Amino acid sequence: AQSVTQLDSHVSVSEGTPVLLRCNYSSSYSPSLFWYVQHPNKGLQLLLKYTSAATLVKGINGFEAEFKKSETSFHLTKPSAHMSDAAEYFCVVRGDTGRRALTFGSGTRLQVQP
């Protein structure tokens, strides 16, 4: 079975500094991986996705993620944090069975300090 582990439950950065949210995955096949973002009191929104094309994936709002098979990682980065980036971020893996259900990580809460 596939799974994802988000290594930090909380990350705090200063505005204008880089963001790194870490995610490791476990899968017996080449996975499809995603990052979702949830702003306070809102539903989740797809940020970016990796589906075995380019290993460096660009998403919305300047976020990127790099798929590293050797490290089984899919970390989310952004060069410069903005106050509006404060949210909860979820790393997600898609199943390989016929139903292809999504499995969510436990989430990382990003705080951005002024």
Place this chain on the structure above:
Amino acid sequence: DAEITQSPRHKITETGRQVTLACHQTWNHNNMFWYRQDLGHGLRLIHYSYGVQDTNKGEVSDGYSVSRSNTEDLPLTLESAASSQTSVYFCASTRDTNTGELFFGEGSRLTVL
């Protein structure tokens, strides 16, 4: 604009009562899902449906049921609410499960006293 709406947004109920959370989408998506969100657990899949009259259990389906009588709606029913079912519930839909992109409602916060 097409959208997905959940109701009620907030609900307080008592142990043992039946509760139904509504989910309605106007995209004509065949695929619909119910998740619950709890601190430290991320989102966990309760039930899902790939079309009218199709329903399937997810990883945390005990105590919940769904029905799919039309494309637009997937109501979630708690037959006899328990305090362990206090949570935030999210409905989601997608046209194509291969994309991995789900469109989420804004959530329903349920408190069971």
